Amino acid sequence: MPLIDARNLRKSYRLSRENTVDALRGVDVRVDEGEMIAIMGPSGSGKSTLMHLLGLLHQPDADGGPTPELWFRGRDMGRANDGARTRARAADMGFVFQSFNLVPVLTAQENVTLAAEYAGSSGSKARRAAAEALELVGLGNRGGHRPAQLSGGEQQRVAIARALVNHPAVVFGDEPTGNLDSTRAAEVLGLMRDLNRTRGQTFVIVTHDAEVGEACDRIIRVRDGLIVGQRHLEAAAA
Amino acid sequence: MHLLRNLSRRKLRTGLTVAGITIGIWALVVFSAMAAKMDSLVQGGSRYYADKIVVTSGQLQSATSLPMHLSDGTTISALDGVAAVVPGISVAFDPTPSAVSFGPGAQIAGQPFGADKGLETFATELASGRFLTAADEGKSVAVIGSDIAKQHSVTTGGTISLRGQAFEVVGVLQPTNTQPDTTVQVPFAAAQAFFFADLPSIVAQNVTASDLAGQFVVYPTKGTDIPALAKQIQAALPGSTAMTGADFDKNIASSVGVFDTMVVGIGLISLIVGGLSIVNTMAMSVAERTREIGIRRAIGAKRRRIVRELVTEAGLIGFLGGVLGLALGALVVTLANDAGRSSGTVLFELTAGGAFTAVAFAVVLGMIAGFVPALGAARLDPVEALRFE
Numbered sequence: 159m160p161l162i163d164a165r166n167l168r169k170s171y172r173l174s175r176e177n178t179v180d181a182l183r184g185v186d187v188r189v190d191e192g193e194m195i196a197i198m199g200p201s202g203s204g205k206s207t208l209m210h211l212l213g214l215l216h217q218p219d220a221d222g223g224p225t226p227e228l229w230f231r232g233r234d235m236g237r238a239n240d241g242a243r244t245r246a247r248a249a250d251m252g253f254v255f256q257s258f259n260l261v262p263v264l265t266a267q268e269n270v271t272l273a274a275e276y277a278g279s280s281g282s283k284a285r286r287a288a289a290e291a292l293e294l295v296g297l298g299n300r301g302g303h304r305p306a307q308l309s310g311g312e313q314q315r316v317a318i319a320r321a322l323v324n325h326p327a328v329v330f331g332d333e334p335t336g337n338l339d340s341t342r343a344a345e346v347l348g349l350m351r352d353l354n355r356t357r358g359q360t361f362v363i364v365t366h367d368a369e370v371g372e373a374c375d376r377i378i379r380v381r382d383g384l385i386v387g388q389r390h391l392e393a394a395a396a
Numbered sequence: 397m398h399l400l401r402n403l404s405r406r407k408l409r410t411g412l413t414v415a416g417i418t419i420g421i422w423a424l425v426v427f428s429a430m431a432a433k434m435d436s437l438v439q440g441g442s443r444y445y446a447d448k449i450v451v452t453s454g455q456l457q458s459a460t461s462l463p464m465h466l467s468d469g470t471t472i473s474a475l476d477g478v479a480a481v482v483p484g485i486s487v488a489f490d491p492t493p494s495a496v497s498f499g500p501g502a503q504i505a506g507q508p509f510g511a512d513k514g515l516e517t518f519a520t521e522l523a524s525g526r527f528l529t530a531a532d533e534g535k536s537v538a539v540i541g542s543d544i545a546k547q548h549s550v551t552t553g554g555t556i557s558l559r560g561q562a563f564e565v566v567g568v569l570q571p572t573n574t575q576p577d578t579t580v581q582v583p584f585a586a587a588q589a590f591f592f593a594d595l596p597s598i599v600a601q602n603v604t605a606s607d608l609a610g611q612f613v614v615y616p617t618k619g620t621d622i623p624a625l626a627k628q629i630q631a632a633l634p635g636s637t638a639m640t641g642a643d644f645d646k647n648i649a650s651s652v653g654v655f656d657t658m659v660v661g662i663g664l665i666s667l668i669v670g671g672l673s674i675v676n677t678m679a680m681s682v683a684e685r686t687r688e689i690g691i692r693r694a695i696g697a698k699r700r701r702i703v704r705e706l707v708t709e710a711g712l713i714g715f716l717g718g719v720l721g722l723a724l725g726a727l728v729v730t731l732a733n734d735a736g737r738s739s740g741t742v743l744f745e746l747t748a749g750g751a752f753t754a755v756a757f758a759v760v761l762g763m764i765a766g767f768v769p770a771l772g773a774a775r776l777d778p779v780e781a782l783r784f785e
Contacts (some may be wrong), residue, residue, distance in 0.1 A: 218640075253694050276695060
């Protein structure tokens with residue numbers, strides 16, 4: 159059974175009363191456990207929208223075509239309500255964003271703990287899980303620092319720790335190396351690749367960065383709201 | 397801890413909002429304390445007048461009633477249903493008061509010892525010394541109320557000057573928060589002499605001091621129809637006024653009502669001003685933290701949790717303002733009471749219940765005001781919120 163099996167995903171956004179944009183025009187995506195997938199395409203191609211739908215941040219449009227299906231771990235989340243999608247995001251999904259998106263008034267440890275608490279862990283258990291996750295990304299000794307006291311690379315590693323703290327089925331990355339210099343980008347990419355190989359962590363990463371794409375098992379190419387090609391990269395997986 | 401850090405992000409704005417609540421709650425505390433004092437006075441009066449009839453001449457000469465005669469008491473005693481009749485006199489402590497007083501002003505009062513035949517149920521307690529006895533009749537001795545004692549810095553064994561005469565203080569009463577606090581009790585004959593001296597000469601010519609009474613307190617026998625007896629007394633003594641406990645409660649209710657309305661008004665003003673400033677602060681706070689709320693939602697915070705966090709934060713602002721407002725109010729009330737005691741004008745009574753209500757009111761106000769912006773934040777689309785710069 160695939161981890162994610164999505165069919166007929168469509169999404170339109172209304173920009174004004176007369177003007178709507180069809181961000182996704184009917185795509186099928188399958189993600190297997192343990193895969194590291196890159197979604198690539200030019201700006202405005204619909205790759206971020208695809209990630210938002212797969213990550214249950216938005217719902218696919220029901221009208222204008224065949225009924226969309228979004229099977230996640232054997233459950234159709236295509237029409238799930240906000241509460242059910244929020245619970246699934248908290249317990250089974252992790253998110254890493256381009257601009258790190260840490261809560262500025264919280265320390266690294268507290269940022270990671272927050273995600274554990276949202277998934278239902280109590281105080282001490284959540285703090286313990288956060289400490290382990292920070293250790294995993296090599297920041298075990300930086301837990302007491304606030305985001306402003308950390309470098310961009312460190313902040314992104316905190317974000318990865320936050321994404322991993324609940325041992326999610328899948329981690330979504332939205333341009334996770336986009337705001338980093340090449341050295342830090344390589345470090346973060348290496349960390350994700352390593353987590354994928356050693357722990358079998360599934361990643362779905364939206365990226366412009368060809369190096370990120372080349373490091374993945376599979377690249378899904380999106381253009382004008384449609385999937386225009388897929389490529390398996392044996393070399394990266396080896 | 398997170399909450400305090402969130403509040404400290406914009407110290408000036410949070411501080412100004414807290415200051416707004418502080419001022420509202422301060423006003424509420426001060427006016428509630430004033431209403432509480434008023435209420436105490438009324439309650440004291442209500443207790444005193446319960447189950448008895450107070451008869452006066454019905455004509456007022458400034459603050460003092462025109463005199464009655466002890467023979468009027470004999471007339472009342474002859475009526476059916478009368479258990480005891482106690483003549484009483486009260487005159488102003490200071491015949492030329494310099495300050496406007498709140499409630500009954502300070503008084504000198506006297507009545508024959510034991511005339512109530514033990515029927516008086518309104519009890520006062522001694523802080524020190526003793527009560528007056530029959531043996532004190534004819535002596536210059538006094539039992540004084542707690543406010544009088546503070547005002548004149550005198551205690552049992554000391555002397556107090558009443559209209560230029562020195563009286564030995566033989567007892568000081570415990571505070572009652574009502575009239576006895578500002579009353580000096582003297583033997584009846586001494587009170588009659590003060591009353592006589594206050595009378596206009598045209599009245600004084602026709603009376604003798606030892607025949608005078610200012611009022612009569614009538615104690616009905618058990619089971620007597622009090623309003624009917626009051627009517628009989630008025631019929632027996634044409635021109636007199638016989639006031640029952642029910643009459644007192646009715647008369648006073650209207651003036652208390654005005655005061656209560658004022659307090660509610662102050663409460664409403666602080667509600668609106670304080671509430672709007674919290675709404676404003678929380679709305680700005682939510683706007684600034686749109687992206688952060690998006691992050692929280694994206695990583696799995698339920699809407700309910702976002703609402704709870706923000707409402708708690710608003711409640712904390714209310715709590716801080718409430719505690720500061722209470723502290724400021726308590727300070728003002730204490731200082732004003734201390735300053736007013738010297739002129740017999742104790743205006744405020746801050747109760748534990750009043751203090752708790754003020755703080756609880758501020759917290760609830762904060763939470764209600766924070767609810768609307770919090771609800772807006774919880775409804776934010778996480779993706780849109782994350783794009784917010």
